[in-house]
Amino acid sequence: MMLTEDLEWFVVLAETQQVTATADLTHLSQPTLSRKLARLERQIGVTLFDRQGRRLELNRYGEILYRHARTALHSLDAAQSEIQSLASPESGTVRLDFLHSFGTWLVPHMLRGYRVEHPGVRFELHQDSAQFLVDRIAAGTSDLAVVSPQPRDPQVAWMQIAQQSLALAVPADHRFAKLHSVELADAADEPFIGMHPNFGMRRILDELCAAAGFTPNFVFESSELATVGGLVSASFGVSVMPVQDPPIWAEGVVYVPIEGAQRKIGLIWSKSRELSDPARTFRDYVERTTWS
Incomplete structure (x- = not known):
């Protein structure tokens, strides 16, 4: 040869x-x-x-x-x-994945700020459910992913970058709508609208309900939080959703805080693969910037 x-x-x-x-x-x-x-x-x-x-x-x-x-x-x-x-950290490519719900506020905020400092960097973006994003990172298909909650997969590294308060989302005329806060156990008999399995918010909801001592009765499962909010506004059921300020979900929904419930948001990457210079530079930027 x-x-x-x-x-x-x-x-x-x-x-x-x-x-x-x-x-x-x-x-x-x-x-x-x-x-x-x-x-x-x-x-x-x-x-x-x-x-x-x-x-x-x-x-x-x-x-x-x-x-x-x-x-x-x-x-x-x-x-x-x-x-x-x-x-090249100034003209290379960052393969960035994120959850659907972060595509309306968090990821655009990240990209706007970063591209001011590094206008020559390209981004290859992909959005999907939490488990699929973890699998893509582990397989080397993507460099970084913005996910929630922290994955259980030992192959990926995690860096928390933000957190959101969680609330019980109810229709405006619901019996809980005027409460200042709610114990999730009080909603055990309510019909629930949730995300499909493998989605981050579904895992969070399941874990919160398990800690409250009940298994939720799902009347509908979705792949979009916006759809969940829309069906809550139509009195189809209740759900656990992150509190956004300003609100980005459907009108006619009241968010009743769940005491101590938080959605931790983080950036993940593979432990076994070295990040490229562009991806490492972007990760460092995310780490030193406040996102919540």
């Missing part, structure tokens, strides 16, 4: 057709260059040049190798340039 350095000196030799000139250009001694050529011809099994005194001329085998060697070197140069562009 030819190495890159073999491709380089061979292309120069094919173009100069002189060992002396090639030795000067490649900083190889003439005996070293002659040995390399002999070894290459033995490796391939044919002679590559016709000798015309002190001058070398490519034969048909050498022409084939020269054509492919030039193409290979151009491809390698292009690959190196592409990699350097992706890896």
Whole structure:
């Protein structure tokens, strides 16, 4: 198998057709260059040049190798340039995933601020449920993800960046609507609207209900918090939702605080893979900035 350095000196030799000139250009001694050529011809099994005194001329085998060697070197140069562009902290790419509910406020806030400081950085964005995002990080498909709650997967690192208070979302005419706070156990007999399993808010709701001593009766499961809020406003059921300020969910919903209930938000990345310079720079920016 030819190495890159073999491709380089061979292309120069094919173009100069002189060992002396090639030795000067490649900083190889003439005996070293002659040995390399002999070894290459033995490796391939044919002679590559016709000798015309002190001058070398490519034969048909050498022409084939020269054509492919030039193409290979151009491809390698292009690959190196592409990699350097992706890896540059000022012009590279950050693969950032996030939950659907963070796409309306948190992630846009992050991107606006970061791109003021680093306008040349590109972002490849992807949104999905919490478990799918954790799987993508573990598989190396993405660099970073904004998720909640903290994943249980030991393959990913976690850095908390914000938190939100949680409330029992009820319709405006509900019996809990005028309360200043509520114990979740008091809602045990209510019909619940929740996210699908594998979504972060569903895990939070399930864990809160379990701590309150009951299993919620789900009348509908959704993949969008906005849909959950809309159905609560239609008196289809109640739900546990984060408190947004200003509110971004449906009108006609009252958010009754649940004492001590918080939604912790964090940034995750793979423990086993080194972050690229652009991704590491973005992570550092997120860490030093206040998001809640």
